[in-house]
Amino acid sequence: MTSHSVRPDDTGTARAVPRPDPGGLDAHLVVRRGAFHLDLRLAAAPGDVVALLGPNGAGKTTALRALAGLTPLTAGHLRLDSADLDRTPPEARPVGVVFQDYLLFPHLSALDNVAFGPRCQGTPKAAARALAADWLDRMGLADHAAAKPRRLSGGQAQRVALARALAVRPRLLLLDEPLAALDARTRLDVRGHLRDHLADFDAVAVLVTHDPLDAMVLADRLVVIEDGHTVQQGAPADIARRPRTDYIARLVGLNLYRGRADGHAVHTDPTDGGAAIATAEHLTGPAFVAFPPSAVTLHHDRPDAPGTGTGAGGVAANLWRCRVAGLETHGDRIRADLTGDLRLTAEVTTVAAAELRLRPGLDVWATVAAAQTHAYPA
Template identity: 75%
Template sequence: MTDIDDTTAGLTTADARDGGLDARLVVDRGPFRLDVALRAAPGDVVALLGPNGAGKTTALRALAGLVPLSGGHLRLDGASLDRTPPESRPVGVVFQDYLLFPHLSALDNVAFGPRCHGTSKAEARAEAAAWLERMGLADHLAAKPRRLSGGQAQRVAVARALATNPRLLLLDEPLAALDARTRLEVRVQLRRHLAEFEAVAVLVTHDPLDAMVLADRLVVVEHGRVVQEGAPADIARRPRTDYIAQLVGLNLYRGEAKGHTVRLDAGPAITTTEDLSGEVFVAFPPGAVTLHRDRPEGSSARNLWRCQVTGLETHGDQIRADLAGELPLAADLTTVAAAELGLVPGAPVWATVKATQTHAYPA
């Protein structure tokens, strides 16, 4: 999908002009071209999700005014920002590395924005103290950034961005600099703060869990284009590209449906419970795949393929087996099951999937 019509992104054009974000971001950078449409209502949290080099950060920098548009438009609450310099935009930015001023205290870091907008020093510091208290940092007002933990620094950066009362909040990989343990805690806190934010928030991430937890709507970008967008649950259930399928942990195929049979573009047929006709996707989780050393006799599974193990890796508390052969796929099984099957790279196996565990939907 290369273009978004006026109603598919959650707002009509008229609604977007009345309030919220209405943008088509076209940026040419050498051979790379970004062309992404974004619309969001006040209170929406939108996540831009995609692989490295997809154009996510370029889109965020274009919204902030740090990268000029080659074409398209950018409107916020009905006002055009196309020619507005970055410092004059009602936009708050939380950068991946937070970029706190190392020589300023947490209090003065947050007060910096209001001061730049003409607020007196005393009033700006009072506003900053209130924001830090809301972030649970009332005991750290005087702390310099080097004295703060990663989670604390992240909350100071969010407070600094919100202290100017922006109408658009931009977050560039806001949890990437945190260790796994801190990330879990801060993700919950950030979700609460975003839920209270009354304007538009746009989040850039490559982490599907961050996107699923923090955002109301996902916009998936690949090669500078929007390939899918919608509610997190809808995208997780109906991925439309291999990248999205890998993110949400599904085997994904495309083919021609005739009744309950889908003949794949490259490979065998898959039997499904859905009765469809025409171009479709078929998806099923790796956990739905059962592996056998010998061809199973009397199996109730309608889908049976001969494969070969090409790779094994730990995946959570299970083993993920990558398989090639009649149908390339991924299978999850317990460590015990992998040992009993004697799985090693190169081992031949039979893979089965019940039709009831597949999901087919129009392409």
């Protein structure tokens, strides 16, 4: 699709002047398969990295397969750099894919794995191998060109798979959980390498992941999918600060409630206990309110007055009677799931948990400073 700008000609008459199309991805992916229905719109400019996040069964992999041409669209459209790809077979699409398990050819060397794509595009063997050698060098794998996949570490195999995808000069790069098969130590290192390579990629990249850290580090924009539909999208920092579903709140580690704001208080829905939460923001109407588990302070006895024992968090304008429903180790801290006046998660140090003798069934008082909450329109 060509856009136009309007300029006067020599006679002063306005005329439309074609303007080069900026290219990129314009997709409306509609896939109906049994009871499942995916209806997802995606748009991205060249150089953008978009991450698809969502729980299992949300439709992330279906969307990726539809973009690759491996799952046909029931309706909608798929345009890449203004070219319609709806009926283009997978092998003819300018798309590179890095699968979760990499799918390297076990009988080929790293070099020939990378050269495979260019050879399929008609590049002569010597030129394809030279191109592959250049990509392996960029990935820091020049010394592993002759190695078969079974001789590569997980991180090395991931980089070979990425080089193979990039060697065909794709206009759309699809990454399906590219770090899921790596151990924690390797994942940290490979994530940094992948971020650098994506920063240099001049076309569109779409990343599917269930890991919020991968999404936050690698993507420019997040699209959160639940039940086949977009529930929220935006910059990673905006999503993390203003979640709009329980799934996103859990993903970024926040207590989230929906209710009705009346000045500096949000009255939560009955499903959350109907409690009022004092907030720093002044709002009116439907609203969300969120706060981190670390903002919650627990007490054996009811504080004499709001603010008792809150420390640096400021005056605690919120006070609820709760019962410990469960405990879980979270890094070097303890997370307590609480029920009662308000369902919430608290996070305390191991020392504080020992001093409080936290255990399931224990009655406690929970306080949260209004300054530690964040309210925003629903």
